[in-house]
Amino acid sequence: MILSGKRILLVIGGGIAAYKSLDLIRRLRERGATVRCVMTAAAQHFVTQLAVGALSADHVFTDLFDRQDEQDVGHIRLAREADLIVVAPATADLMAKLANGLAGDLASAVLLATDKPVLMAPAMNPKMWAHPATRRNHATLRRDGVGFVGPMQGEMAESGEAGEGRMAEPLEIVAAVEALLDDRPKPLAGRKIIVTSGPTHEPIDPVRYIANRSSGKQGHAIAAALAKLGADVRLVSGPVSIPDPAGVTTIHVERAEEMRDAVEGLLPADAAVFVAAVADWRTAGSANEKIKKVAGEGPPALQMVENPDILAGVGHHGSRPRLVVGFAAETRDLLKNARAKLDKKGADLIVANDVSHASGIGPAGVMGGDRNRVRIVSRTGVEDWPEMSKDEVAERLAALVAERLKAIDV
Numbered sequence: 001m002i003l004s005g006k007r008i009l010l011v012i013g014g015g016i017a018a019y020k021s022l023d024l025i026r027r028l029r030e031r032g033a034t035v036r037c038v039m040t041a042a043a044q045h046f047v048t049q050l051a052v053g054a055l056s057a058d059h060v061f062t063d064l065f066d067r068q069d070e071q072d073v074g075h076i077r078l079a080r081e082a083d084l085i086v087v088a089p090a091t092a093d094l095m096a097k098l099a100n101g102l103a104g105d106l107a108s109a110v111l112l113a114t115d116k117p118v119l120m121a122p123a124m125n126p127k128m129w130a131h132p133a134t135r136r137n138h139a140t141l142r143r144d145g146v147g148f149v150g151p152m153q154g155e156m157a158e159s160g161e162a163g164e165g166r167m168a169e170p171l172e173i174v175a176a177v178e179a180l181l182d183d184r185p186k187p188l189a190g191r192k193i194i195v196t197s198g199p200t201h202e203p204i205d206p207v208r209y210i211a212n213r214s215s216g217k218q219g220h221a222i223a224a225a226l227a228k229l230g231a232d233v234r235l236v237s238g239p240v241s242i243p244d245p246a247g248v249t250t251i252h253v254e255r256a257e258e259m260r261d262a263v264e265g266l267l268p269a270d271a272a273v274f275v276a277a278v279a280d281w282r283t284a285g286s287a288n289e290k291i292k293k294v295a296g297e298g299p300p301a302l303q304m305v306e307n308p309d310i311l312a313g314v315g316h317h318g319s320r321p322r323l324v325v326g327f328a329a330e331t332r333d334l335l336k337n338a339r340a341k342l343d344k345k346g347a348d349l350i351v352a353n354d355v356s357h358a359s360g361i362g363p364a365g366v367m368g369g370d371r372n373r374v375r376i377v378s379r380t381g382v383e384d385w386p387e388m389s390k391d392e393v394a395e396r397l398a399a400l401v402a403e404r405l406k407a408i409d410v
C-alpha cells in the first residue's frame with residue numbers, strides 16, 4: 001500500500017468540483033493516508049467545513065490570521081508536515097497565485113511555504129483554462145515542478161458547456177498521488193515503450209465504420225503498469241470509452257493506417273507491446289457521401305483491402321525495438337498459431353489468449369470483460385498464467401518486460 005501512513009495536505013479551492021474533493025478525502029483515507037484539509041474562502045461556498053472535517057477526521061484550516069490555528073500549528077508547519085500537497089479543485093485563481101508567488105491567504109501561503117511536492121487537479125470553465133493567462137501560469141507552474149492531473153474533457157456542471165476543464169475523477173487523482181509517492185524501485189526508468197490498444201475503426205462512408213469488440217482495457221492497463229515501473233510510455237489508442245491512463249502520453253487514432261503512422265513515428269524505442277485489435281481489412285476507398293439505399297439495387301458490395309500489419313512492420317523494421325511483444329487471440333490451435341506468429345511478425349513474445357469459449361466476448365469474456373487468462377509464448381517455451389484480472393496480467397507483463405530488457409542489456 002503506497003499511501004499507507006502518508007500525510008496528504010489537501011487544499012480545496014472554490015469551484016463546484018469541490019464536491020468531488022469530499023470523495024477524494026475518503027478514497028485517500030481508505031488507502032491508509034491521513035488527510036488534513038485547507039479550504040479557501042471560496043471553497044466554503046461550495047462545501048462545508050463540517051463535511052470536510054467529518055470526512056478527514058481532523059481540524060479544517062481556513063484562515064491565515066486565525067490566532068488559535070497559527071499558535072497550534074501555523075501555516076509553515078502545515079506546509080511542511082505533509083508528504084504531498086494536493087490542490088483539488090485547483091482554480092484559475094489558485095494557479096495564478098502560486099505561479100506569481102502570491103501568499104495573501106492561507107491556501108496560497110501554504111503552497112508558497114512548502115518544500116514538498118505539489119499536485120494540482122485543475123477545474124474551471126474551458127474558456128478560463130484556454131485563456132492565455134492560465135496557459136502562461138500552467139507553463140510556469142510545470143517549469144517550477146508542480147505536477148498536474150487533468151483537466152479532462154467533459155461537460156461543465158454549471159454551464160453545460162463542453163470542453164477541457166472538468167476536474168479529474170477522485171480515483172484518477174488518487175492514481176496520480178500514488179505515482180508521485182511511489183518510492184519503490186523503477187526498473188523501467190529511462191526506457192521508452194510504445195503500446196497499442198483498443199480497436200480501430202475503418203470507415204465505410206462518413207457515418208458508418210467497421211469495428212470490433214475490443215474495449216482497450218488490457219492495453220491501457222499494460223500502458224499504466226509499464227509507467228508505474230518508470231517507463232516513458234507512448235500509448236497509441238484506437239477509439240475507446242475509457243480514460244487515458246495516468247502518467248502515460250496517449251495518442252488517439254481511428255484507423256489502422258493512422259495507428260501504423262503514429263507507431264512508426266515514435267520509433268526508436270526500447271520495447272513495443274501490441275495489444276490493439278487492429279482491423280485486418282478496410283474498405284477499398286471509403287465513400288465521401290453517405291451510401292444511400294437505392295430501390296431495386298440491393299445492398300452495396302463492400303470491397304475490402306488488407307490493412308498494414310503494424311506489429312509485423314515494427315518487428316521487421318530497421319529501428320526495431322529490442323523487445324517486441326504481440327498478442328494473439330485464437331479460437332483453435334492456440335500454441336501452434338502463437339508460435340507461428342513469433343516468426344511471421346518478428347516478435348520476441350506472444351501473449352496468447354483463447355477466445356474460443358462462449359464467454360470469450362462481452363462483459364464477462366476476454367473482449368470487453370475485466371479478466372483474462374493468457375499464455376506467454378516465446379522461442380524458448382510457454383508460460384501458463386492462471387486466470388486473473390486484466391490489471392494483474394498488466395502488472396505481471398510489465399515485470400516480465402523489465403526482466404527481459406535487463407537480460408538483453410547484460
Ligand code: CTP
Nearest residue numbers: 274275276278307308309310311326327328329
Ligand atoms: N496486429 C497489428 N496490426 C494488424 C493486425 C494485428 O499490429 N493489422 C497485432 C495485434 O496488435 C496483435 C497481433 O498483431 O498483437 C496479433 O493479432 P491477431 O489478430 O491475433 O493475428 P492476425 O495477424 O490478425 O492473424 P489471424 O487473424 O490470422 O489469426
